[in-house]
Amino acid sequence: QVQLVESGGGLVQAGGSLRLSCVASGRIFSIMTMGWYRQPPGKQRELVADITSGGSTNYVDSVKGRFTISRDNAKNTVYLQMNSLKPEDTAVYYCNGRRGPLGYWGQGTQVTVSS
Numbered sequence: 001q002v003q004l005v006e007s008g009g010g011l012v013q014a015g016g017s018l019r020l021s022c023v024a025s026g027r028i029f030s031i032m033t034m035g036w037y038r039q040p041p042g043k044q045r046e047l048v049a050d051i052t053s054g055g056s057t058n059y060v061d062s063v064k065g066r067f068t069i070s071r072d073n074a075k076n077t078v079y080l081q082m083n084s085l086k087p088e089d090t091a092v093y094y095c096n097g098r099r100g101p102l103g104y105w106g107q108g109t110q111v112t113v114s115s
Contacts (some may be wrong), residue, residue: 002026002104004095009109012085016113020080022095022106032099034071034078038091038111045094049080063089085113 008020020036035050049059049069057069068081078095090113095106 002028002032002097002102004097004104004106006093006095006106006109009093009111011112011114014085014087014113014115016085017081017083018085018111020082020093020095020109020111022078024076024078024097024104026076028099029076029097030073032097034069035096035098036069036078036080037094037096038089039094039108040088040091043091048093050096051078082111085111087113087115089113 003025004022006022008018012018031053033050033052036048037045038048039045047060048063049067051057051069051071066084071078091111092108093111094108097104
């Protein structure tokens with residue numbers, strides 16, 4: 001069983017930055033694809049970015065050039081550096097880990113961007 005715990009959310013003004021962290025328990029972190037999803041109020045959850053075990057990254061178009069996903073396998077941690085934040089980035093951000101048919105979710109962390 002893998003547990004994911006996010007941190008780093010908060011309230012920030014437009015144009016500001018935040019860094020989200022997600023720490024995973026268990027021993028399979030290094031072989032999992034890790035991702036960050038977000039769910040704005042009243043909308044569906046969407047993939048923001050993910051990173052494979054080999055370090056390949058993928059981003060939704062709306063965050064390209066502003067967000068960076070990275071991982072530290074020694075610390076069982078995945079990060080999401082968010083720069084140039086916009087009010088439309090306001091959402092609950094969730095950490096996800098997956099390996100084959102197995103998938104795990106964190107509890108979410110709120111990010112609020114004021115205009």
